[in-house]
């Protein structure tokens with residue numbers, strides 16, 4: 423699904439955010455990405471969804487070298503990736519339904535299909551009864567669930583999340599992580615950048631760690647602690 427071969431990223435100001443990073447994330451695999459603030463986690467995710475391009479090495483998504491993709495191809499690559507952000511980036515002047523429908527409207531889905539898919543996505547995150555509400559009427563955890571519904575509404579094979587539990591308390595964070603696990607259990611590949619080492623340690627998934635732009639650790643956790 424994702425393959426990084428000796429990838430480096432230097433920003434125009436000269437800062438090298440990633441250095442010689444290599445890893446594979448297989449189809450249907452779930453992994454966490456950890457590291458200190460500024461270690462390069464967001465940069466790594468941005469390279470996958472082609473918001474940035476590598477200065478050296480190859481970023482391969484589904485056998486395609488996305489670092490070489492033309493601007494015209496980028497929207498098609500992104501259609502296969504669901505992105506979830508810490509601040510969820512919802513439109514506050516649109517209802518929950520309209521927020522989740524947005525990727526389908528952009529992709530030109532027929533009206534009837536949009537209703538069906540949006541309700542299926544809201545059902546998966548437990549928010550079917552709130553489709554007519556505006557994001558301001560929801561709790562932080564619910565807003566994040568709307569962001570997740572929007573990311574999965576067109577059934578992408580890959581989910582990327584950047585600090586998805588950053589603003590949530592431990593209980594809600596655990597709920598959001600189990601939501602990711604439920605998508606992974608039906609075959610979706612999931613990569614989650616997170617600072618939340620306590621929560622990650624309790625889950626039996628692979629953990630990759632960045633330090634100053636280098637991959638210093640990549641290990642499958644045995645079974646997690648309770």
Ligand SMILES: Nc1ncnc2c1ncn2[C@@H]1O[C@H](COP(=O)(O)OP(=O)(O)OP(=O)(O)O)[C@@H](O)[C@H]1O
Nearest residue numbers: 433435437439457458459460461462463464465466
């Ligand atoms: N557009 C940019 N131009 C210049 N430097 C950048 C840019 N984006 C990020 N950086 C720098 O690259 C380094 C890695 O940033 P990145 O956002 O990838 O880290 P991070 O691990 O996600 O950090 P955090 O956990 O704080 O979000 C940081 O030193 C940051 O200041």
